[in-house]
Amino acid sequence: MQVALKIWRFDAEKGERALREYEIDAPEEATLLDCLDIVKDRLDGTLAYRKSCRMMICGSCGMRMDGAAVLACQVRMHDVAQAGHVPVISAMGNLPIVKDLVVDMAPFWGKIRAVTPWLEPGFSDPGEQEHVVSQPQMNAIHKESLCIMCGCCVSECNSMEADPDFLGPAALAKGMRFVGDARDQATVERLQAYSEPHGIWDCTRCYFCNERCPKGVDPRDAIAKLGAEAMKEGIDSDMGAKHAKWFVTSAKTTGWLRETELVPKTQGIVKSLKEVKFAMGLLRHGKVPPPFPPHVAEHVGEARALYDLVQHEGEDGYDGIVQLEHALGRLEHEDGHGEAAERGPYGEGSFPKPYLPGEESSDGGGSE
Amino acid sequence: METAAHDVVVVGAGCAGMRAAIEAVDAGADVGVVSKLHPTRSHSGAAEGGINAALGNAADDSPETHAFDTVKGSDYLGDQDAIEILANEAPGDIYQLEHWGCVFSRDEEGRLAQRPFGAAGSPRTVFSADITGHVLIHVLYEQLMKRQASGPLTVYEELFGWQLVEEDGRCVGVIAWDLVKGGLRLVTGSSIVLATGGMGRIYRATTNAYACNGDGMAMALRAGLPLKDMEFMQFHPTTLYPSGVLITEGCRGEGGFLLNATGERFMAHYAPNAMELASRDVVSRSETTEIEAGRGVSGSVLLDLRHLGPERILTRLPGSRELAMTFAGVDPIFDPIPVRPGAHYHMGGVATGNWGETELPGLYAAGEVACVSVHGANRLGGNSLMETITFGRRAGRAAAKAALARAGPPSVSDAPLADAERELGALLGRKDGERPWKIRDELGSSMLENFGVFRYPERMERQLELIQGLRERYEHVVVEDKGEVFNTDLTQAIELGYMLDLAWVMVQAGLAREESRGAHSRPSDFPERDDERFLKHSVSRWRDGGPELSSEEVRMTKWQPEVRSY
Numbered sequence: 001m002q003v004a005l006k007i008w009r010f011d012a013e014k015g016e017r018a019l020r021e022y023e024i025d026a027p028e029e030a031t032l033l034d035c036l037d038i039v040k041d042r043l044d045g046t047l048a049y050r051k052s053c054r055m056m057i058c059g060s061c062g063m064r065m066d067g068a069a070v071l072a073c074q075v076r077m078h079d080v081a082q083a084g085h086v087p088v089i090s091a092m093g094n095l096p097i098v099k100d101l102v103v104d105m106a107p108f109w110g111k112i113r114a115v116t117p118w119l120e121p122g123f124s125d126p127g128e129q130e131h132v133v134s135q136p137q138m139n140a141i142h143k144e145s146l147c148i149m150c151g152c153c154v155s156e157c158n159s160m161e162a163d164p165d166f167l168g169p170a171a172l173a174k175g176m177r178f179v180g181d182a183r184d185q186a187t188v189e190r191l192q193a194y195s196e197p198h199g200i201w202d203c204t205r206c207y208f209c210n211e212r213c214p215k216g217v218d219p220r221d222a223i224a225k226l227g228a229e230a231m232k233e234g235i236d237s238d239m240g241a242k243h244a245k246w247f248v249t250s251a252k253t254t255g256w257l258r259e260t261e262l263v264p265k266t267q268g269i270v271k272s273l274k275e276v277k278f279a280m281g282l283l284r285h286g287k288v289p290p291p292f293p294p295h296v297a298e299h300v301g302e303a304r305a306l307y308d309l310v311q312h313e314g315e316d317g318y319d320g321i322v323q324l325e326h327a328l329g330r331l332e333h334e335d336g337h338g339e340a341a342e343r344g345p346y347g348e349g350s351f352p353k354p355y356l357p358g359e360e361s362s363d364g365g366g367s368e
Numbered sequence: 369m370e371t372a373a374h375d376v377v378v379v380g381a382g383c384a385g386m387r388a389a390i391e392a393v394d395a396g397a398d399v400g401v402v403s404k405l406h407p408t409r410s411h412s413g414a415a416e417g418g419i420n421a422a423l424g425n426a427a428d429d430s431p432e433t434h435a436f437d438t439v440k441g442s443d444y445l446g447d448q449d450a451i452e453i454l455a456n457e458a459p460g461d462i463y464q465l466e467h468w469g470c471v472f473s474r475d476e477e478g479r480l481a482q483r484p485f486g487a488a489g490s491p492r493t494v495f496s497a498d499i500t501g502h503v504l505i506h507v508l509y510e511q512l513m514k515r516q517a518s519g520p521l522t523v524y525e526e527l528f529g530w531q532l533v534e535e536d537g538r539c540v541g542v543i544a545w546d547l548v549k550g551g552l553r554l555v556t557g558s559s560i561v562l563a564t565g566g567m568g569r570i571y572r573a574t575t576n577a578y579a580c581n582g583d584g585m586a587m588a589l590r591a592g593l594p595l596k597d598m599e600f601m602q603f604h605p606t607t608l609y610p611s612g613v614l615i616t617e618g619c620r621g622e623g624g625f626l627l628n629a630t631g632e633r634f635m636a637h638y639a640p641n642a643m644e645l646a647s648r649d650v651v652s653r654s655e656t657t658e659i660e661a662g663r664g665v666s667g668s669v670l671l672d673l674r675h676l677g678p679e680r681i682l683t684r685l686p687g688s689r690e691l692a693m694t695f696a697g698v699d700p701i702f703d704p705i706p707v708r709p710g711a712h713y714h715m716g717g718v719a720t721g722n723w724g725e726t727e728l729p730g731l732y733a734a735g736e737v738a739c740v741s742v743h744g745a746n747r748l749g750g751n752s753l754m755e756t757i758t759f760g761r762r763a764g765r766a767a768a769k770a771a772l773a774r775a776g777p778p779s780v781s782d783a784p785l786a787d788a789e790r791e792l793g794a795l796l797g798r799k800d801g802e803r804p805w806k807i808r809d810e811l812g813s814s815m816l817e818n819f820g821v822f823r824y825p826e827r828m829e830r831q832l833e834l835i836q837g838l839r840e841r842y843e844h845v846v847v848e849d850k851g852e853v854f855n856t857d858l859t860q861a862i863e864l865g866y867m868l869d870l871a872w873v874m875v876q877a878g879l880a881r882e883e884s885r886g887a888h889s890r891p892s893d894f895p896e897r898d899d900e901r902f903l904k905h906s907v908s909r910w911r912d913g914g915p916e917l918s919s920e921e922v923r924m925t926k927w928q929p930e931v932r933s934y
Contacts, residue, residue, distance in 0.1 A: 057687075058413055109406075130462075181469065
């Protein structure tokens, strides 16, 4: 098939950028990485990009295609080429470019290092046995441990674009990998450290990281788990935590969000005094309801019952979010009513049922 | 030229390299790690199915049984003292990885789960779903970062190891090309540990990463060291068609079937007892026979997981499903996966003793680059990850101990550096000539054709001639990128040179081994194993511009060769 690509080249030695177009002939099954290889081999040996495993596990080939981060080895080009689309390939965002599609990963790894990315406590003696931990307990960090450190989430992170010091989705997901690990003994210290400025509460929840992660890590969900766990541990002095806490308090008392109280509850009385003039303006234009008397929602009992249930079940930390994820996973695949159950293993149109030599094959042909 | 000096320098940072570095730091050495990839990008991370240790969690097991299975699997070419070390020390090494935080799968009691694997007498393979290499490489990198934060450990990422430096009969360092900034660097050490991995890229159809070009083996060969058992390339029975990526043996361990075009479980004809879980050499040959007899499906056979059901596939084999869906458009819940044999693991390598020591004082090797030999003529699935950990640890320990016993970092004369600069200048300075990719592609295709699962004398002879032709063309290759920064055009040209040396060594050793043993199968002229003439290792050295072959005894402890059937 004919494939055309536009590639943002960057010459580090001259500091020049240029958008170049390449046209190649590639096999039908070619991925973006295969196409880059063909460009490099046959058209321009100076093209630079990272690659290694070409099977979505080493995390080398993160780059942008039409402005969104992808692993080059994961993207099949057939449909793109058939549609006559010429995608623009560029280096990942939020990281300095070294050359062409190669970025400097040092800032990325610096943030990973900042979350104490190893199991605590300390160097352990091999001992005679493994820790006994149930599979359901280990499942709490299943998604986070899938992370291949490709940087696609960081590339797309809006908070990091605004604040380059933000720890970011990959590092925080790595943090959750330890917070959720029953064998780790530093949970509280970790949650305190991750709750500092540039930590969990600086995420804007744009969900680009979830959307762009090629491995299903869902870093934003990991950040939510850290937030929930921090609040459960009483680590809630950050404005973000106070903000979230007020949502809960407001919901369980009146059943809806009391926005007027949100600012003082989040920022504190002194700080919010400075906003009084702005608030009065809003009030004058009917943009906020008057705070008194508080409006109580009709079915507030339901909100309160829900709150009590979560408390009662002890699911107010990351456990609850993990439980939700697993429930959603079951809905997709294992509820007994899915496509798999309907079709069965040897449903219509699928390959014949296996047989042993001497047995009849399922299509009546037998062994030849 | 920038230089750095350490007690121990580890070249390569996959599982073996990182394990060696961790051990050397813990032993008190100042360690430098030189790796052409960031450590977590190393190909150990692509290992899927698991790592073997006789923990006995799933069924009765013992290191002795593990050792025997390995000896038998090796077709009696493995060195039995080394195999016993592996089997005995594996459980302790696994517990240590678990204590470091490795995310292994668990059984009902919360202990480490173990699954059956090919040619193993007991379910012995510890795993993490089907991403075992991934969790290993990340736990090792976590431990590496921990030691970097507190100890004398420097990781030189994207520094491409090119040549070993020898001085007064010792290995004293490595000359490397700085991928990021350009320029040659010299990193010296009292001990050097090679852990650069395998060379599957010599073949067009391979599970191996682009990085696996036999760098360390070729560096050692050029430094005059012996390579052992180079004819033994393992073909993995289930590599995805067409991309060649690995579909784990764990699929068969979990109960998957292999089918031919009519849906017959053809393994019944070749290994009636073990069926799909016969050893890899046996299964790859059976598949090739089926395909060549016209019973395949577009050059493949089918791996059928449908009867396992969605839940087992989703919890135990999610990575394999993801690979099949992405690269073959097949969801294994509904349809069988097209698979065929592909080059996967090289049993041979730099000859080492049981502490990773080589013939050259100061030089150690561990992992796929090395040949201890625990795999002999055929490796069992799950044993290579274990080898990287156990022998990586042993090499790191020995290298640190030897380094700390010495007075300080070695001095190095200017001569090897000047030679390297000159060689590099000549390669980069060449303006006209052929670019390397066509030579690389022809090497890969012809090796698959002429030195693959089955080997025939006339094809091997032809392959030797072909390699000579490719080597002559390589003399005139031109590197198009003349820049300093991230010049992979240059490093790929150097890697091709490594592969051309190694291909010659492999085919020469294959021609000389006039028998069929393990992964080396000669159906037309020597279909049987010949213990009388060939129960011995092949040893290859570079002499006067080409490989020279000799042999070495196999180290036996408890087990005499028997007929091998599954």
